[in-house]
Amino acid sequence: MTTESALRAARPTLDQRRRVLTAVPGPRSLELGARRAEFVAGAVTSALGVYVARAGGGVLEDVDGNTFIDLGSGIAVTSVGNSAPAVVAAVAAQAADFTHTCFMIAPYEGYVAVCEALARLTPGDHAKKSVLVNSGAEAVENAVKIARHATGRDAVVVFDHAYHGRTNLTMAMTAKAMPYKAGFGPFAGEVYRAPASYPLREPVPISGADAAARAIAVIEKQVGASAVAALVIEPILGEGGFIVPAPGFLPALAAWARANGVVFVADEVQTGFARTGTMFACEHEGVVPDLVATAKGIAGGLPLAAVTGRAELMDAVHAGGLGGTFGGSPVSCAAALAAIALYERDDLAAAARAIEARMVPRLRALADDAPQIAEVRGRGAMLAIELVRPGTLEPDAAEAARIARECAQRGVLVLTCGTFGNVLRFLPPLVIAAELLDDALDVLTEVVLAR
Numbered sequence: 001m002t003t004e005s006a007l008r009a010a011r012p013t014l015d016q017r018r019r020v021l022t023a024v025p026g027p028r029s030l031e032l033g034a035r036r037a038e039f040v041a042g043a044v045t046s047a048l049g050v051y052v053a054r055a056g057g058g059v060l061e062d063v064d065g066n067t068f069i070d071l072g073s074g075i076a077v078t079s080v081g082n083s084a085p086a087v088v089a090a091v092a093a094q095a096a097d098f099t100h101t102c103f104m105i106a107p108y109e110g111y112v113a114v115c116e117a118l119a120r121l122t123p124g125d126h127a128k129k130s131v132l133v134n135s136g137a138e139a140v141e142n143a144v145k146i147a148r149h150a151t152g153r154d155a156v157v158v159f160d161h162a163y164h165g166r167t168n169l170t171m172a173m174t175a176k177a178m179p180y181k182a183g184f185g186p187f188a189g190e191v192y193r194a195p196a197s198y199p200l201r202e203p204v205p206i207s208g209a210d211a212a213a214r215a216i217a218v219i220e221k222q223v224g225a226s227a228v229a230a231l232v233i234e235p236i237l238g239e240g241g242f243i244v245p246a247p248g249f250l251p252a253l254a255a256w257a258r259a260n261g262v263v264f265v266a267d268e269v270q271t272g273f274a275r276t277g278t279m280f281a282c283e284h285e286g287v288v289p290d291l292v293a294t295a296k297g298i299a300g301g302l303p304l305a306a307v308t309g310r311a312e313l314m315d316a317v318h319a320g321g322l323g324g325t326f327g328g329s330p331v332s333c334a335a336a337l338a339a340i341a342l343y344e345r346d347d348l349a350a351a352a353r354a355i356e357a358r359m360v361p362r363l364r365a366l367a368d369d370a371p372q373i374a375e376v377r378g379r380g381a382m383l384a385i386e387l388v389r390p391g392t393l394e395p396d397a398a399e400a401a402r403i404a405r406e407c408a409q410r411g412v413l414v415l416t417c418g419t420f421g422n423v424l425r426f427l428p429p430l431v432i433a434a435e436l437l438d439d440a441l442d443v444l445t446e447v448v449l450a451r
Helices: 003-010 027-039 085-097 109-121 136-151 168-173 208-222 249-259 281-285 330-345 348-369 397-409 434-449
Strands: 052-056 059-062 067-070 128-133 155-159 191-194 228-233 263-267 291-294 305-310 373-379 382-387 415-417 423-426
Touching: 067 434, 085 330, 109 128, 109 305, 109 330, 128 136, 136 155, 136 168, 136 228, 136 263, 136 291, 136 305, 168 191, 191 208, 208 249, 228 249, 249 263, 249 281, 330 348, 348 373, 348 382, 348 434, 382 397, 397 415, 397 423, 397 434
Parallel strands: 155 191, 155 228, 228 263, 263 291
Antiparallel strands: 052 059, 059 067, 128 305, 291 305, 373 382, 382 423, 415 423
16 A cells, blocks of 8 residues: 555545534634633734634635635645645655755755756746745745845835735835734835736726836836846735736836846745646746746645746855755655646646636626626636725725625635735635535625625
């Protein structure tokens, strides 16, 4: 019996259906909530008020036996399914061999193999190298370090509605004050913000090329192209509201960066690894970044992140200038190699496109009947609806919160996001069953129309 089949036999399969047996949260979750209130920092919040006991495929089971359809994937992390047997087997095998040596002290093959895979998978056919770290914020921060060292410049350009992390530098790069930045300054300097392309909220319709020209004019006037080390952008703005820029916006920015010696950094932390229907979201418009920051979906639920980029940029940094104690953990690398094999073997990019094809017509039909839905948008299995007060574009964060709360009461986990807190985002595992998706959409429809 193989390790994976042994794991399957030892661990009963989690039933892939929604089941609400108690009030939500149930009694056991309430007990844990009381313990949490005493010992866990109050600043750490949770979207779902229940405590998970098991998870698998497209469902989460709480400590009271309720089963929730998972439309969050741990914020686009468990794209290959929670506790995917191949990932679990790889983790168990690696942990049995060794859990840590520190790659900077005693290296191991798994780190090298992950870097080989990233060189093959990320956009462009140029020579690439990677550094492995622990989180998306750490990846973005290292991308900035690399760009500054390689160019000898200081300025970093980011965009309205951006989210890049919670470290000091990435807080400076993030646009939204609450809850990410308020009270945590002063922040790192030489970070400048340009206007993004947000088609729904443009005062008048504007093309992607014109939106890029507007951003470039701000950059050149307020910073100067010759001072810019890096332009950092999410191909789809994530925490800012799953905002898909107008076609042509990204290519025009990439062309400007290339013409001015600016390192174009794609923050693919949330969009990467088949989530949007291509392996990386930049591929939708043929954009080839100089550096790509990845995390979330890379390792099937284990902490791992990376910066992958042009070999000459990565090698511009002096020896010892990149790294960290836990970066590229051997256990996380094993999980990543198993997850990457699933993305490729099972063509999960196609699965993301199938999810889009199944969800978007339902969401658009719902929008026809729900005047509070201003827009349905997204790509692949990274979809959203923006909620407003009917007849206006005034954001309605309370309505987004209501829908998420009432969906949870009925056994469906939906996350909110957006600069204005008024966006519902859908990030189902790419392996979710069609029947689960349909059930979740039925619940969502009932809740939205019950306003």
